[in-house]
Amino acid sequence: MASNNVSEVAALITEIICNLNGSTLQxxxxxxxxxxxxxxxxxxxxxxxxxxxxxxxxxWEKILRNEIYKQINCIPKCFDSSxxxxxxxxxxxxxRKAQANWEKRILKSMNSMCTELSIPLARKRPADExxxxxxxxxxxxxxxxxxxxxxPVYAPKDFLEVISSVRNPNYRSLYGHESEEYPExxxxxxxxxxxxxxxxxxxxxxxxxxxxxSSLPQGGIDDSVDAPTESFQxxxxxxxRRVLDEKRGVLAQHFCRRGCPSGNRAEMWQLALGVTVDHxxxxxxxxxxxxxxxxxxxxxxxxxxxxxxxSVNDDYYFVFEDYxxxxxxxxxxxxxxxxxxxxxxxxPPKSYIRGKLGLEEFSVIYPPNGVIPFHGFSMYATPLCYLxxxxxxxxxxxxxxxxxxxxRLHSISxxxxxxxxxxxxxxxxxxxxxxxxxxxxxxxxxxxxKIAFKWLVRAFSGYLATEQLLLLWDRIxxxxxxxxxxxxxxxxxxxxQSNLLLIxxxxxxxxxxxxxxxxxxxxxxxxxxxxx
Amino acid sequence: CTMSKNLRIGRSYQKKLAGDHRIxxxxxxxxxxxxxxxxxxxxxxxxxxxxxWDFYWCDIGWLRENFDHIYMExxxxxxxxxxxxxxxxxxxxxxxxxxxxxxxxxxxxxESAKCDFFPMTYELPSEYHIFVxxxxxxxxxxxxxxxxxxxxxxxxxxxxxxxxxxxxxxxxYRANNEERKEETKDVETYIVQRYLGNPYLIxxxxxxxxxxxxxxxxxxxxxxLYRDGFARFSNARFTLDxxxxxxxxxxxxxxxxxxxxxxxxxxxxxSLQQLRHYLxxxxxxxxxxxxxxxxxxxxxxxxxxxxxxxxxxKHCFELYGYDILLDSNLKxxxxxxxxxxxxxxxxxxxxxxxxxxxxxxLNIIDMxxxxxxxxxxVGNFDLMWNDGPVYAEDGSTxxxxxxxxxxNTYLGxxxxxxxxxxxxxxxxQNKKTAAG
Ligand SMILES: Nc1ncnc2c1ncn2[C@@H]1O[C@H](COP(=O)(O)OP(=O)(O)O)[C@@H](O)[C@H]1O
Ligand SMILES: [Mg+2]
Numbered sequence: 001m002a003s004n005n006v007s008e009v010a011a012l013i014t015e016i017i018c019n020l021n022g023s024t025l026q027x028x029x030x031x032x033x034x035x036x037x038x039x040x041x042x043x044x045x046x047x048x049x050x051x052x053x054x055x056x057x058x059x060w061e062k063i064l065r066n067e068i069y070k071q072i073n074c075i076p077k078c079f080d081s082s083x084x085x086x087x088x089x090x091x092x093x094x095x096r097k098a099q100a101n102w103e104k105r106i107l108k109s110m111n112s113m114c115t116e117l118s119i120p121l122a123r124k125r126p127a128d129e130x131x132x133x134x135x136x137x138x139x140x141x142x143x144x145x146x147x148x149x150x151x152p153v154y155a156p157k158d159f160l161e162v163i164s165s166v167r168n169p170n171y172r173s174l175y176g177h178e179s180e181e182y183p184e185x186x187x188x189x190x191x192x193x194x195x196x197x198x199x200x201x202x203x204x205x206x207x208x209x210x211x212x213x214s215s216l217p218q219g220g221i222d223d224s225v226d227a228p229t230e231s232f233q234x235x236x237x238x239x240x241r242r243v244l245d246e247k248r249g250v251l252a253q254h255f256c257r258r259g260c261p262s263g264n265r266a267e268m269w270q271l272a273l274g275v276t277v278d279h280x281x282x283x284x285x286x287x288x289x290x291x292x293x294x295x296x297x298x299x300x301x302x303x304x305x306x307x308x309x310x311s312v313n314d315d316y317y318f319v320f321e322d323y324x325x326x327x328x329x330x331x332x333x334x335x336x337x338x339x340x341x342x343x344x345x346x347x348p349p350k351s352y353i354r355g356k357l358g359l360e361e362f363s364v365i366y367p368p369n370g371v372i373p374f375h376g377f378s379m380y381a382t383p384l385c386y387l388x389x390x391x392x393x394x395x396x397x398x399x400x401x402x403x404x405x406x407x408r409l410h411s412i413s414x415x416x417x418x419x420x421x422x423x424x425x426x427x428x429x430x431x432x433x434x435x436x437x438x439x440x441x442x443x444x445x446x447x448x449x450k451i452a453f454k455w456l457v458r459a460f461s462g463y464l465a466t467e468q469l470l471l472l473w474d475r476i477x478x479x480x481x482x483x484x485x486x487x488x489x490x491x492x493x494x495x496x497q498s499n500l501l502l503i504x505x506x507x508x509x510x511x512x513x514x515x516x517x518x519x520x521x522x523x524x525x526x527x528x529x530x531x532x
Numbered sequence: 533c534t535m536s537k538n539l540r541i542g543r544s545y546q547k548k549l550a551g552d553h554r555i556x557x558x559x560x561x562x563x564x565x566x567x568x569x570x571x572x573x574x575x576x577x578x579x580x581x582x583x584x585w586d587f588y589w590c591d592i593g594w595l596r597e598n599f600d601h602i603y604m605e606x607x608x609x610x611x612x613x614x615x616x617x618x619x620x621x622x623x624x625x626x627x628x629x630x631x632x633x634x635x636x637x638x639x640x641x642x643e644s645a646k647c648d649f650f651p652m653t654y655e656l657p658s659e660y661h662i663f664v665x666x667x668x669x670x671x672x673x674x675x676x677x678x679x680x681x682x683x684x685x686x687x688x689x690x691x692x693x694x695x696x697x698x699x700x701x702x703x704x705y706r707a708n709n710e711e712r713k714e715e716t717k718d719v720e721t722y723i724v725q726r727y728l729g730n731p732y733l734i735x736x737x738x739x740x741x742x743x744x745x746x747x748x749x750x751x752x753x754x755x756x757l758y759r760d761g762f763a764r765f766s767n768a769r770f771t772l773d774x775x776x777x778x779x780x781x782x783x784x785x786x787x788x789x790x791x792x793x794x795x796x797x798x799x800x801x802x803s804l805q806q807l808r809h810y811l812x813x814x815x816x817x818x819x820x821x822x823x824x825x826x827x828x829x830x831x832x833x834x835x836x837x838x839x840x841x842x843x844x845x846k847h848c849f850e851l852y853g854y855d856i857l858l859d860s861n862l863k864x865x866x867x868x869x870x871x872x873x874x875x876x877x878x879x880x881x882x883x884x885x886x887x888x889x890x891x892x893x894l895n896i897i898d899m900x901x902x903x904x905x906x907x908x909x910v911g912n913f914d915l916m917w918n919d920g921p922v923y924a925e926d927g928s929t930x931x932x933x934x935x936x937x938x939x940n941t942y943l944g945x946x947x948x949x950x951x952x953x954x955x956x957x958x959x960x961q962n963k964k965t966a967a968g
Binding site for chain 2: 465
């Protein structure tokens, strides 16, 4: 066990060093070291220690630490080069298959839309169109293209159908039947998810989310907008300031666990996620913007449509429309997003140059970032518009949130943070904490997951009041975990239980849980994690 | 309709009874939300053309022509003060504010600094020469010209060069000279004002705030602040490059309505509550509390600037619509005060807001005589000034969900109008039955 750990750490270090090799940071460090060497006071005897201490005092050491911390967070835990690549992406074969089929389906749907509407996947814009677009880059929302023929490639509802039909072919129930034939009778899980994945038990979750313990003051209870407790508020502001001055990612992330004071959240998240917006990042953004100007992609229309259907329709979020295009269109061109597929079960979709269907050498990844937006996708970015009013900073924060967390919410995998595990955690926790409620809902034909799924897929974006959502995302970042999502979903059911137990129709349940904007997330999470 | 001289208004009031109280005969000059609210109010009936009345939601034109020729009984109420324009005409408002500022300067610097909430403004043509001097001192500044007698963004334009305004002046004189032959009218008066070039932007969009203040008396000054109001966004992104594009610069709903991509259902509005949440999420609670404190300063100082000038009359009350702009330093600027804020609703939410606003106005005017007169909150109105600042009671039910402000104002805070009204009227009822 111990040696296993050591070899894991060794592999991790190798991986990080490999990643740092040739990076800008490495060049910057080199330059800083060189400067030190050129100083007349340097002697060869103390050279090494002089350089190290100068890197410390000039702040480079901190930047290096932050970068390493970020990498530790992003590299999958059990990295082992002896395991084949596809198994590292997803160890279970039936999951791999299910994901591959799902990808095929999405791609087919997109391609058939192309054929139906006879529009190409990509089209070079004529020069005058490029000029127009550049001119109104900051106000793309004033454009009202006719999108009536476009439909979202898929909606969360379709995706739920797919993941609830995933089965392990080797898995037989205690009764010796294929579990598929008698799911209701045979399964000890009453829910829709019928794959045997391990999900954490409540005691494990309590240990993991120990900061929720109600004896600790919490951002989201003790600083509620309308009636803050002054001492807690002041204390948190003071610590937040110190953390930000320290510039240490690890501290910032830890700080988020108990909620960020509103005024510091933007900076705190950025530090916690190690997102820096330097001149290179700005150049990169401009380059991507150039790609948007040059080519019109079909996914652009899908993005437009999605923003119009979700944010613009919202009487709160409509203000951010222009920002969303500036983020999402650029995102679709960003090939660095492809890196996240290394540790995801998903693979980027491929399209073929016209007439060369199926010929690998004529395949291109489409869209360039490998992510096909679905109905509600833009809601991953919308809440961030609350925090970042500079489009470029907003962009990099969104990209980081997506590649770290949100991509897991719409791919099929056995990953503990994957949507299937989250759904299973939701169902099993609800079943074990309130079996009577679960049974009741089932009997009136309303599987709880059918309600909760849309919350989970969007990480609750658009369902909670924004301040509440930000408090929830504080915790996602703080714990580096999406497990908080199903816990909140269960808590909502428990909180409304007395009402739900009286309802006798599925539509009634839907109605009673349609509006959750008045809920306060932190007390709810305490309710489920540390019931008193 | 021709009113004979010194017509008595509200005479046969005593005779009619409707349940608990007298029937209230109202007239209404506007055919929008206020009409609906008056018609639906229990015990109120609309009086026909030429009939006597007790309550009139009149327009300012009627007021000008008739006010001096009528005699109103004690209980009669109308919705404007005789010379409201001292506050609601752009040039006079600035004149009065400048005067107050001067007065306060003699007392203390810090008090007079509290009046620094209006952009540098001059009246044209009368102050043309002072303006030109000021103009030369501030090269590169953008200026905004507004006709004092128009509203809803009409006649407004921006300029940078003195030449623009000289051309305008010539044209203006010419046009007016032609008119003068028939009508002997003066040159149209404008104000010229420093254009606030660094507005606070949300989603890249400019917005201004509409906030409602009800004054029930000037001597002593008694003013109420409505919790709800809205931020109006301009549809297009803000940039100073397109100086001619008035859609970007003017945030009046009336202007936005003619914008080609205006969506009436959406209305380009945020409620004050939504705005407060946004600002808090971004800047933190304390910063936002400071912004709202500036707001109080604006209301009180502007009302005080006209307190001695407005002809106080116990028959009159007025519901003002304040236009306020927030800049990127989180400083607030008073643009103008409207005597007849638009009561036309742009969508359902807006309708609900305005119905609540008007119902609560009528609740405070209290023709029915239900209140004790000591209330600090009625519906969404909080009493903010009663011959002096009104302080929030600590631990009162009003403070539930509201921050413990020193002053009794809860702009953009949690509001539960219906519940508060229910509680209020129930407790009044209880007192009555206990007494009787
Ligand atoms: N000094 C100024 N700086 C920036 N914008 C202004 C200024 N004055 C007016 N505006 C814009 O023009 C709009 C109309 O001005 P306002 O003074 O309210 O006149 P109106 O009577 O036509 O409504 C305001 O809502 C605001 O958006
Ligand atoms: Mg106005």
